[in-house]
Amino acid sequence: MVIESLVPPVRRGGRPAEHARRRIVDAILYVVRTGCSWRQLPHDFPPWATVFWYFKQWRADGTVDRIHDALRDRVRDEAGRDPLASAGIVDAQSVKGADTVGADSRGFDAGKKVNGRKRHIMVDTMGLLLAVMFGSSRTA
16 A cells, blocks of 8 residues: 555556556565565566566666655654654675776775775664665775
């Protein structure tokens, strides 16, 4: 119900949709929950390429972020908390970069002796994700 109102409707005109939006969302959630690759999506879902195409479209137009924010706000509301978090916890981690990662997007974290990238996350006091940032370790 929460997600349904946030997923873009089927466009008018052109080719009709072959797969229900609900099945597309279920398939995306399956990949997220299990960590399987797109190509390993079980055959009772729509084809993996179709599901991945919708995921890319929805990520690019902000649909994925709107769904995440709405679900987080609902969890906070049901817990009796203000949907807008007033405090956050930030953590960073240095991650080694593969040799194939370009030098322009890598840095060196001298404290940890890691050549790669840094990832930062911010969660609220309930542990719900607020923000994620990736970058080089240049400034570490």
